Every structure is written in structure tokens, then in C-alpha cells.
Amino acid sequence: MAEKKGFPMPLEVEYPKELQGWEEMYPPTYLFSKERQEWEEKHFWFHDKIHAPEAMYPLDLIFQEAWQISLSQYTTRVFCIPPAQGIAQRMVGCYMYITPVAPPPPEIIGEKAGLFQKRVFYVFDHYDELWGMWLKKFRALGEEMEAIKVPEDFPKFESDDTVFPEPRGYYTSFEVMEAWDKLVNLMIKGWQFHFQYLNLAYLAYLLFTDTCRKLFPGASESTIGKLVAGAYVQMFRPEEELCRLARLAAAVPEIAKLLKSDLPAEKKLETLRKTAEGNDWLVEFEKSKDPWFYVSCGSGWFHYEGSWTTKLEIPFGYLKSYVERVERGEKIERDLPAIDKERAQLAEEYRKLIKTDEDRKAFDDTYKAVRTIYKYAEDHLFWVEHWFHTIWFDKVREFGRLLVKRGILKDVNDIYLFNRFEVPNLMEDMATTWALGEGVPSGAKYWQAKAEKRKKILEAAKKWNPIPAIGTPPEEIAEPFTIMLWGITTDKVNEWLKGSAVAPADVTELKGFASSAGIIEGKVRVVKLLEEITKVEQGDILVCPTTNPAWAPIFTKIKASITDIGGLTSHAAIVCREYGIPSVTGTGIATTVLKTGDTVKVDGNTGIVKILKRA
Template sequence: MTMKSFPKPSDLPVPAGAEGWEEIYPYYLVFQDALKEQEDAKFWFCDSQHWPTVFKPFETIGGEFAVKCLGQYNARHLMIPNANGIDFRIHLGYLYMSPIPVPEEQIAARVPDFEARIGHYFANWESKLANWHVKVKGTIADMEALSFAPLPEKVPFEDIENGVGKDGSEVLLENYDRLIQLAYQNWQYHFEFLNLGYIAYLDFFNFCKEVFPNIPDQSIATMVQGVDMELFRPDDELKALALLAIELDLDEHFANTDDPAATLASIAAAAGGERWMAQWEQAQDPWFNFTIGNGFYAHDKYWNVHQEIPLGFIADYIRRARGGAQILRPTQKLIAEKERIVEEYRELLDPEVAAVFDAKRTLAATAYPYVENHNFYIEHWTMGVFWRKVRELGRMLSDAGLFTEAEDMLYLSRNEVRDVLFDLVTSCGVGSGAPIGAVVLPEKIAHRKGIVDALQTARPAPALNTPPQSITEPFTRMLWGITTEQVQQWLGADETQDGSTLKGMAASPGQVEGPARVIMHADELTQVQPGEILVAPVTAPSWGPIFGKIKATVTDIGGMMSHAAIVCREYDLPAVTGTGSASTTIKTGDLLRVDGTKGTVEILGTQPALTGPGAHSHSHA
């Protein structure tokens, strides 16, 4: 069959006002006219799962570090036989990826290296993972220790006495470089175990498909599900605080959680408040280093900075628990279901094959929790500290008159910020008064703000150029849900659809009906009402507190190992991921039938579009 194609990068219209957008990003992140032939020959898909909004120039750090480090573990550390890394570009503000295959003739030569390397990791899993925690927490502590104080008017006299011979500007420059390097360091660590987690799971997955040709993908996932994962700890801490508040009869103090200081003061002054406050303080370190976003953007709000967020979730849990809802995850039910499925399939095998099945399943189940847990340590904790330090530096530079507000710094790339710092230390050092940037930067930043705002007006194309006949790269399939079938569906190859049924990945089993709630951004989560079906371009693992309210989840992107799929399986909710267009096709209020066993979403009835001031006047959940 002839493959249909997605648009070429050059075919996509540039939104009005975003002309010249390429100049705001480093040259190596944008498509080049000189390489048009090679770049147009490759298939690129948009990773809106991790980067759903347009990058401000400074924020490309998250995309660059993550995708580069993912690639190095495939291509250089583990020598995965059939998969190198993933090439990436920013086009019209969004991140596009193109998996790099290993040429057929080189695959066999990589196998011995690959087997020796993963064999070493799996044989020493516990000790290596314990060391990983030490390394990652060490990086975070080093990052916390950095500060960005303004330069002194004059070198202190004790520095003269002690013959220091430096003016303190070197500390500012070193701390900035160190901040960037430490973030990069933890991103390298991030993939040390992640790729192994996927490999162990894929190995078990492929084995199951071989011995049980008709086994559903979900049954395989259920056999290794984690249940007790650190990624769920922040949410579990909130549930425990809600239940303690009920036990101590503190409900009334949660009436206005939008004012955290007043809420906490009134709890502290209440009978039993001291005990609750002690548990609240204890939960914060480290579990409130958690964002309602995904950690890749400077605007992601972290619980420990925006305490109204965890307090609002606790208030909601109190209401639900008082109303008789079971707010704890059904862990016993999940464990029983896992054991039942394992036994059911194991019984079909003769003893020798059963022994292989046990070994592969145990390895996958050991490695699997890391697939989610790393999220807490890197995306949430590391990046929470990183963005806090970035804001601190932005404030110092805006106070020094280089631009108007701290956030303006995000419109400069990380290498441009280094120039700005040298401009500042020069003007201080030579006594020339205001840095040159004070007249150059405000205009440049205003121009770039206009470009970013214009890019935000368009949604990204899901993919670019002609897809390959088959997609084999394991991460592309497992994490993003980009399979040969899925891509064909995005292209409309299945012309029998009438528009009222969407197809995606059968990511978590079960069938339910209910009204849709379309959420395009984490800030809208307060609109979700009990019993609704969540529809989003993608969900973040940090949306845990709303999974107790909803009936099912539908996303545009994501595979069996995406956060939405994993979290829904752990909360026993149906999920269909990787539909391509659910968030733009479905409207809030539409009646849906979600079948997470088959991977279909039917729109049973549509809701007239809401307009005007009443469109968002939903009560806060």
C-alpha cells in the first residue's frame, strides 16, 4: 500500500506575528534549509506528551537534556542492538522527535556488548539503585546550596587583608554554570535505570506474546504493576493528612484553602492542630517537591511554593471521605488481580517454560516501579529546585535593571544569559554604571514575547513527513504509543470511521459512560467534577489527586507505559491513550462511552458549545 504523508516542516504556516521565530532558539534545534533533503526524508512525531506548550528560549533545557540523555543510554551506554537515540528539533515552538535506527548490518555486532551491560545492571540492581539515590540526592543538595546574591558595591576589607584578589563576580559566574551542569548531571542519571526498566518490561512483553499469542497487552502490564510506588507518595501523604484532619475534627479550617497562611494558622491554633501540623511539616520534605505540571516548564507550580494546591486537594479528600467515598487506592484488589492473572497464564505452561516466565516476570516487576519513581526525583524534585534557583537569578538580574521582571529571563537562551551575566559583572567591575543590557534587552524580550504568544495560537501538527513502513524503536512504542497502526489512523487510513468513534491504545481495562471534561492545562484541574471522564492532550503523574474522582481517562498521546496508562491501572480506572485528537474533537459535557479493554471512545451525545462568561463558571472542586 502507498503510505500517506504528514506535512513537511516547510508546509506548515507560520502564525501571524511569529515571523522569524527560528532566531529565538539555538541553531541546532531548528530545521536547516541546507539539510532540507535529509530532514524531510525522516519521520518526526510531536512529543506533546512531555512538552504540550510552546518553549520559551530558556526552557529548551528540559527538552535538550532529556532527549540527549535518553539517546546516550541507548546508543553509548547499553548499546541497544536495534535502537540508537532520538533526533530532535523544535518547529514552530514544539518539540519533534525522530528515532534513529541502527543499520541492519551493525545490529549483530552490538549484541554481546548489550548483553554484558544489561546483565551487569540486572545482576547488581539493588546496590546500583541504592547508589543512584545517593548520586541524585547529592546533586539536589549541591543545587540547593547555590545562591545568586547581588554583587557588592566594593570588595570587603577582609578580602583586602586576606589577599583574596577576586571581586566575587567569579562566584556568580561559577554558580550559574554549576546550576546548568547539575541539572544536566541529574538528567544523565535519570536514564540510567529508565531504559533498563523498559527493556526488562519489553523482554517480558515479547516473551508473553510469543507463548500466549492472544494475550491482551493490558494483562501483561497487570502482571508487573507496582502498587507501592514512590511517585504515589505525595498523593498518599495528602490522603493521610485528610484522614487525620477528620480524626481530629479539623474540617472547618479548610473552608478557604486559597489563603494557605490563614488556613495553616487556624489549624495550628485549634485543638489537635499541633499534631496535624507536625505531620504536615514532615510530609513536605521531600514529598512537596511536586508540581501539578511535569517539571519541564518554568511556569509549573510546585506544592512547596504554592501551598494552596496541596491544601485544596486535602480539603477535597476530606469532603469525599466524609461523604463515604473510599479515598485510598484499592491496593489489595490490584494485588489480588495481579496474582490471579499471573496464575491463570502460568498454569498454561510446562515447567521449563514456566521457569523462564517466572524469571522474566520477576525481573520486569523489579525494574518496573522505577519507570514511574524516577519522575519524582528528576522531573519533580530536581527540576523544582532548578526552577526556583532560576527565578532567584531572574529576580537579581531584574533588580539590577537588566529587564523589567524576573520571568523576562526565560526569553533568553541559557547561553545568552551567560553573556548577560558577563555584561553585569563588567559594568560593576569597571564602574561604568548601568549594564548595556539595560537598553538592549527589554526591546529584544518584548519582541520575543510577541513571537511566543503568536506561536501559542496554533496547535502542533502530530507528525511530519512520511512515516516508515513499520515503527520498531521500543521507547517510541511503549512510552509515546507511536505504533505503525496508530500513525495510519492519524492519517485517516481507517476511512470507515464516522467521526463519533475515536480509536487509541487499550491502556487500562474496563468500560464506562459519563460526561467529558476536557482539560488543556493543569490550572484547569479544579473544574473536574466527580463522575466525569477526563479528556486531555496528556496527563501528568502529578494529577493523582483527581484520579479518585473521575470515571476514566482519554488522552491524545501515550502508550502502555505512559503516565496516564500506569496511573489508571493503579487506580483501577479505564483508559484509552494515543487517540491523536480526543482533546480537540471532544467537548466538555459530551456523553462518552470509554472502552479501555478495546481502546475505543464513542461520543454518544454532543454538548452545545459554551460561550461567554458562563463558560468556565464551574464551582471549585
């Protein structure tokens, strides 16, 4: 038997010459090193295409830095999930790779077990009240971030009110540096809150699926997923607000006509302000806008994605489509009652199959837990990755504008070319130059040269196709979160090892996770870039690397979805179950093999996609 080709070890990875110097962009702890070589080579590292599919701008890494600590500590030190440890991160040529840390020694697992029982099931039993407390403190955190004052410029001289009746003792130089430090600290703290219940939501799903597999050996993954569907979650609220606004507009012919037009969003707003009916609609629009338009146009992880508040063409594009559909008599809202009714009937049918009181209690307990806490997986998503991150990006832009105004950087977004440990150096240089007086040069040429160099490296990284994994893969991928969220399985790793031996045109069938039940045939729409989402038409089957929460408005348009990345608890899996449409996630190659216009059969019950006809 031929020896299977392996992946390179961490220090053996070869990089294009155009990437030379990439290492300096990231904190040193993010680099593979000889000092940690023995430990690093014991682990299997894979490219995190869920959270970091693209080349990483240094400042955008802050979210990854924050979740590495937060996710891991809740597993290892807070809720103490017995065999589990954290998820470690490393950068490889501007791309982020992760690995589940190997389990701890048996004695530590034993210590954790007692704490796990006491702490985790308390949260399951009290989740509804705990969620209210979480939301209150998290919104307060976001409001605190929004209230940070970033000076528009440094004054020629400090004003009299900073001197009389008593000199204040600190001035603009300190305020700028303090404001930046506070902004960073609040972001790190926000991500501490992010994972407060997320691991437990995934754990509840895992416990429930394990119970179902034991009690109902023939139950498919998609059926188990359907048992969990039908939840009211706040990540869908932005879309619900668009539906509400569309129906209000459709009731007033003049407003409906305007929203259906091809005028730019700003022109539509300007026209609406000229009439009483238009102003009435704008009152409702503003009610929806804060907080529900604080939605990223992408995943929320990258500064260049923008949000509905900064790219109004996105929500107005959805409104145009919704108004047209309302006028055609179509239903634009998610049919939650029907999904919930189907879920309840299915649960009752399965419950009737249980023969013993003990098994019935196991089913009831795990089902109650997952139905209670699992909605956190989508609820937190709106408040953290979207609302909170939108505030962060707005504030960072304020600092970027200040750095440009003082001549330190050339472009507002150049601030993202420096990591969170480097940006304070820019702030201090700016403050010091101002404090020293007139005619004193800053280090602007140094910073600008570094920014230009990094832009070129990142552009080169975007053209590079990084390897899917590093290190020695285990005989079997068994770590449950790796499978459930990232969709990394033993079969997937074996496909990576085979490489691209099969030409895309020769592929007739794709396999992935049966993430949402149902069978449908239709033509696919391949969406690789954010701006392509507007091309999705009624009845399309969406094919994409992974879905973004901001795409929720198109889920009432599409018949099914197929993704490259993600497991049973990925966003695509959850959202398709909530909209009652078939989904196959984690195929690995859908966007490579399929072309817009191809006809396929999506089987969300088995996780198989058959290619019926090429475009």
C-alpha cells in the same frame, strides 16, 4: 487509487509571519539545515506532545537538550541495545519535533549485542540494590543544587573579610557567573542520572510483552498491563501524604472545619498556628512538605506551571476534598493490596497455561525483570521531573530577581526568554557593568527589546496549530519505544495524513491503546488547562491531552481516563493500572471530539470509546 497526501519536508514548512525570527531563540543545532538536509529528510519527524506539547520558552529547552543526549547515549554507547539508536530533536516554529534515528549497520549491531547481554541483565539481577545507590547520589545532587548561593545583589564595595587577612582573589562578579554555570551543569548531570535505568525499564516491559504474546496469543495489551500493576512507587507518595494529613485533620473537628473552608491557603496556615492542635498538625505538614510537596502542578517541564510549594492552593484544595470524603466514610487511598492480589492471581492463572519448562522459564525470567525494574518508570519521575526541577526553578528565579534588581531585565521570568547559552551573556553584562564602576550603562535596552520581541513570537506560536509531522513516514511504524511511550502508530500517521476531514460532531467512536483493563460508562470531564483539574468531580471520566503526575489525587475520584497522547508505557497508562481504573490512551482527538457532559462507554480491554449521548 488516489495518491496519499504527504507531510512537508523539513525545509518546506511554512510559518505564520508573526513567528518571524523564532529561530534565533534556540541553539543553531536545533534547526533543520541544508548542511544536514540529506540525513534529516531520510527521517520521519513528529511533534513530541508528551514532553513538549506547548510553545517552548528558550530556557525551558534545557530539559529537552539534556534528555536528547542522555536517553540516546544509554541506548547507543552504554547499555548498547543492539538495533536501537537515539532520539534526535529539532525545533519547528517554537515546537519540538523528534525522530528515532535509523538503526546502525549490521556489524555495529553485532558489536553491541555482546555488551548488551553483559550489562543489561546485570542491572536486572541487581536492580534493588542499584536503586538505593541511585537515590542516594541523586538526592545528594539535588542538595548540592539547593546549596548554590546566588547573591541578592552586587555590593557597593566588597566587604573587608574578602580582603583581610589575604585578598580572596575572586569576587561577586565571578561568584555569580560560577553559580549559574554550576546550576546548568548540575541540571545536565541530573538528566544523565535520569536515564540510568529508564530505557531498561521500558525494555523489560517490551521483553515481557513479547514473551506474553508468544505464549498467550489471545492476551490483550490491557491484560498484560494488569500483570505489571500493583507496585509501590514514589510518584504516588505525595498523594499518600495528603491522605495521611487529611485523616489527621479529620480526627480534630476544628482543623477539619478549617481545611474544608474556602479561606486561602496562607490564611489557613496562619489560623493553624494559633492553636496547639493546629501546630501539631503543622509539624506533620512540614514533614510531608519536604520533599513530597516538591511536585509540579503540571508535568515539571515548564517554569510557568509552579509547584505545590509555590502554589499551596493546589494541595490545600486536594486536602479539602479528602477531608470531606473521609467524613463521608469514603476510602481515599489507592487500594494497592487488592490490585496486587488481582495481579498475582492473574499471573498464576496464565502461568498454569504454560506447557514446557523452557517457556515457563522465559515467562518467569521476563516477569521477574519487569516486576523488579519497571517501577523505576514512576520512581525516577518524582525525584527528577518534580523534586529536582522544583529546586531548579527556585534557583533560576533567584537569578531572575538579581537581573531585575540590576536593571538588566524587567520581569523575573524574562530570564526564560533566553536559552542556556545566552543567559551567561546577561550574567557577564551585569557583572561587567558593576565592575566598571559608577555611571556605566549596561546592555539592558538590548536584552529587554529582545525579551519583548520573543514574548510576542511565543504568544503567536501558542495560537498556531503546528503540523503533526514532517518528512516521509515509513510504510510501517515499528520502533517499539515510539509506539509504547509516544503512542505513534502506522494508523495514527494515516489519520494525520487524512487531516480533519471528519467533523468532531460526526464522530461516534474513538480508538486508542487498551492501556488499563475494565469497561465503564459515564459522563466525561474534558480538562485541557492545568487550572481545570480542580473541576473534576467524583465519578467523572477524565478526558485530557495527557495526564500529569501531580494529578494523582484525582485518580481516586475518576472512573476512567481517555487521553489524546501516549502509549502503553505513558504516565496515564501506568497510573490507571495502579489505581485499577479503565484507560484508553493515544486516541489523538478525544479533547477535540468530546465535550464535558457527554456520556461515553470506555472499554479498556479493547481500546475503544463509544459516544453514547451528547451533552
